[in-house]
Amino acid sequence: MSGVDGPRAARDAVAPAAAGRTVLAEAAWPEPGDAAPPPVPGFVHSSFPPLVAAVAERCLSRAYGERPAPDGQRTAVVLVSAAGDRASAAHVRATVAAGGRPGPLFFFQSVPNSVAGHVAARWGLGGPVVCLAPTGDPRDEGIAEVDLLLHDGDADEALLVLIEQAPDDGGAREPGADGATGTRAVAVLLGGGDTP
Numbered sequence: 001m002s003g004v005d006g007p008r009a010a011r012d013a014v015a016p017a018a019a020g021r022t023v024l025a026e027a028a029w030p031e032p033g034d035a036a037p038p039p040v041p042g043f044v045h046s047s048f049p050p051l052v053a054a055v056a057e058r059c060l061s062r063a064y065g066e067r068p069a070p071d072g073q074r075t076a077v078v079l080v081s082a083a084g085d086r087a088s089a090a091h092v093r094a095t096v097a098a099g100g101r102p103g104p105l106f107f108f109q110s111v112p113n114s115v116a117g118h119v120a121a122r123w124g125l126g127g128p129v130v131c132l133a134p135t136g137d138p139r140d141e142g143i144a145e146v147d148l149l150l151h152d153g154d155a156d157e158a159l160l161v162l163i164e165q166a167p168d169d170g171g172a173r174e175p176g177a178d179g180a181t182g183t184r185a186v187a188v189l190l191g192g193g194d195t196p
Contacts, residue, residue, distance in 0.1 A: 021146070024157065024189040025063035029055040040118065048085035048165050049115040051185050056119040056161055059187035068124030075189070076127035076155035079116040080142040081163045082134055119159070127155035138162055146190055157191035 029037060029051055037047065037054035056077070060069065069075060116129045128149060134141035139162060146158040163185035 021150075021190045024191050025059050026186070026188045027055050027058035027062060028186045029058070029184065031058075040115070046085050046165075047183050048081075048163065049118075051165075051183055052079060052115045052161055052163055053119060053122075055163070055185040055187040056159060057122075059159060059189055060119075060123050063189045064123070067122060071124075073123075073125060074127045074154075074156045075120075075123075075125040076146070076149045076158040077116045077120050077125060077129045077161070078142055078145050078149070078158055079113075079129075079131045079161045079163070080134060080138045080145075081131075081165075082138055085165065116161075125159070127158065138164075150191070157189060159187060159189050161185060161187045 037050040040050050040053045060067075064070065064073075113129055113131050116131055119125070120127075120129050130145055130149070132138075132141055132145060142160050142162060146160055149155045149158055163183070165183045
């Protein structure tokens, strides 16, 4: 997902597979002028949770304005990442290999649903939370999950977040000129379409 650099890239990341769906809002991180995403209370060390929260916040703000989402909003959150939180996994692996004990936050943080659930709770979203580790094309698998949730009536809208963390991103590097540490994300809020 490297090279994602703005709302157009977010749209391009899902548009071909989202035929029949309405794009309600879209966002990317970074976009021009972005610094590092703000920290998220309860999450440490890695840029993965803050990046998911930041791109979701940006997308949902463009759709709904301020938190929370309108009452009764049945919006699903679908988080897609082939590798997950690489920085947290590497930290835990190194800590255990050195004979140390990982901090208790890493147990909570090791489950991608935790940051997706954080987004849903913060916005008052009433749809399901789903995390995928695709073996094929992340975009296609994410769209297929969104289609399933909308078609089955589990949600009226779905926030699709696609994120991949750079292999060497441990949260310790300084952000580049674009505010990124090598990790990119896009978020697209999808709804409508021809579902029954």
